[in-house]
Amino acid sequence: MTNKHIHLNVFVPTTGHHEASWLYSGSQPERLTDVDYYREIAAIAERGKFDSLFLADQLAIGRSVKHVAQGKLEPLTLLSALAGSTSHIGLIATASTTYSEPYNLARQFASLDHISGGRAGWNIVTSWSAEAAGNFGLDQRNSHTDRYRRATEYVEVVRKLWDSWEDDARVLDRTLGIYADTARIHAIGHQGEAFRVRGPLDIPRSPQGNPVLVQAGSSDEGRGFAARYAEAIFTAQQDLGEAQGFYADVKRRALAFGRDPDGIKILPGLSPILGSTEAEARALEEELDDLTLPVVGLKHLSQRFDGFDFSVFPLDERIPIEAFPRPETVQGAQSRSQVILNIVEREKPTLRQLLRRLAGGRGHKVLAGTPKAVADHIQLWVEQRAADGFNIMPAFMPGGLSAFVDEVVPILQARGLFRRDYTGRSLREHYGLTRPESRYARSA
């Protein structure tokens, strides 16, 4: 037993996080552009009292659209729609600092925060996809380091814009004819390396002051960035010890930035595959894995290593670890390539086994088991300071999510680990985060 409350986010995929989920009868591939599909998912998650739901975004279709379900809706518009069909759950949209302008992004998130009554979150990404670059006039992706440098300035600009109207700037005095107190609306006058932005924003300060900042960087640069800005962190962790190391490192780095380590919630990914017995769960996992195609797995693995071609290796032999590109040279998703190499080192799989191993969670933890086993895992990792909660990644939708909500959540609630009902209205309240004051607010 512990008094620590855990946090749950659902990572809303296309048909499911399993690569072959669209081929599984429990998924609904025909509904990817149907807003009611997402409304249904949001309703299930809200019934499960989840802190938030989250939409990823790649700004390009992947290379295997022939075999992999793709083409969902754009996150900010979709979450604005979901705000109206939900009342409490947080709404986290991914948006890129590499391929957009901070003024446009700041106001769309501020607007979503108003529309949802304080439930908006921004998953800050630098866009690891090489395909995205070609949609924005670049022959190739900028380097990992350059992307994080731009991201840092970008976030500074966005936060200034969110603060540019103080909370009480609107005076609305009809007698005096004063709509707003211009002393409480601030030009930000940002002049930096990548951006020059005058401001103020064209939208008054939003309910949360600043929408919640989420990030998923796990490389050295990524952790530094997250420790400085993130209020929630998504991460791929396979192993308790490694996850504890990541957890301790990020909290320590946050402290070094003068932040309260409790102000960053660390949420490793977890893809549960549930069965009423362990055998049943494993059978379901097998069924899903049997639907995978090596050609798809090879393309995905290749993407994790900047396009390196693994198809030259025989499927049923082990690949020597030296044959992989070194993670520190990877310009896409540095840390994820490391997670994969750790698996290779630990488990020494054949190429075919490795592809199956990654089909469920792309490097995130997949756990096939009973609801109790999944709840035990969650409890253990939180108690052992490897996590503040989890980023739940259902293998198929919506059934994988509703099984978790109906079978695992009640166990967590019974153990006193998870809320039985929402106690606040804003995403900040769910995550136990303070509401920032505007940096421009005059001292009283």
Place this chain on the structure above:
Amino acid sequence: MTNKHIHLNVFVPTTGHHEASWLYSGSQPERLTDVDYYREIAAIAERGKFDSLFLADQLAIGRSVKHVAQGKLEPLTLLSALAGSTSHIGLIATASTTYSEPYNLARQFASLDHISGGRAGWNIVTSWSAEAAGNFGLDQRNSHTDRYRRATEYVEVVRKLWDSWEDDARVLDRTLGIYADTARIHAIGHQGEAFRVRGPLDIPRSPQGNPVLVQAGSSDEGRGFAARYAEAIFTAQQDLGEAQGFYADVKRRALAFGRDPDGIKILPGLSPILGSTEAEARALEEELDDLTLPVVGLKHLSQRFDGFDFSVFPLDERIPIEAFPRPETVQGAQSRSQVILNIVEREKPTLRQLLRRLAGGRGHKVLAGTPKAVADHIQLWVEQRAADGFNIMPAFMPGGLSAFVDEVVPILQARGLFRRDYTGRSLREHYGLTRPESRYARSA
């Protein structure tokens, strides 16, 4: 009597289109960031069977936030929210070609079109506001000509992206394991002066194929652009003869581009101020005009003429027409400055009178009168080929809109001029526009 059906769009303002509307007791300035305010407005317009509602966008706050209600929500997120509380009305968002990337814009509109079941429209603007430039790294606005040149290439890119998935690209064949037919998903390979975009879009083709293209250019360049691309046109017209000239010119230009002139609906702005008698309507107009402040009017007038300072002129004297900057030198809103000069020439107002004259509609037609008089005006302009319908600009909200819906719409319906109920579901159907086939579709 005529068989011609008219089209009605409501231009949703902050507190109203009258500059001083927020000071009027019938407006609700405290609700500008409240999504329910817009839901209420959308419900009124849908009750009135309007074709569409429209949100403008400046990408900056204006200079007179002390005295003018500003700071509403961002159009694309707001309309995505309104899609859920409405079922038929078209949803038109303004978005700038000057300060955004076509890939980002294309997918947000495609997403809105999916979310709304085919009700999205894009008001294409080049952003005339000088303030906006400073929020996007520019010291000053690009020239009128440069903005339209970029806009032309931008729209080409967006339309290619919208077409990049053919309608039937998703095959969803679980037996063969084929999710999509890659022969029907097309890289667009755009290489132009301002943009290089590979594509395809990351969202399947939307219900309307292409969201409806709306534009409000009225200068020579603007008309050329509109005649080539626009399916609906907003325009400011004071005078029947001038409006007829504009109407004929745009339809002729459309024909020259090989387009069906009926495929462009021309919607002049109209701000009705209603009373049960003409005297009552005029009294309401006076009441609103009396709330104006010359300091606000001067700032607005100055904005129409690229910052030219009118405050040096005595308020109660006529300004000689030669004192105004010449419209063709104006880099912001060329055509609107011409509309204002025409008023000066025709009516020879003092500066104070001119400011009052512009307070209601900023150059758009303001009509204070009985519901019958307003209906007569609408009928006359449509019959006289000066308009295909109107862009209704209520002086104050929501009361100005509900008065129009309750008092003017029934007259138009009784005269057989306007629909009694929706006959279609998409914005294209309301406006009688065909659904474009993907340019990449293979002939059968």
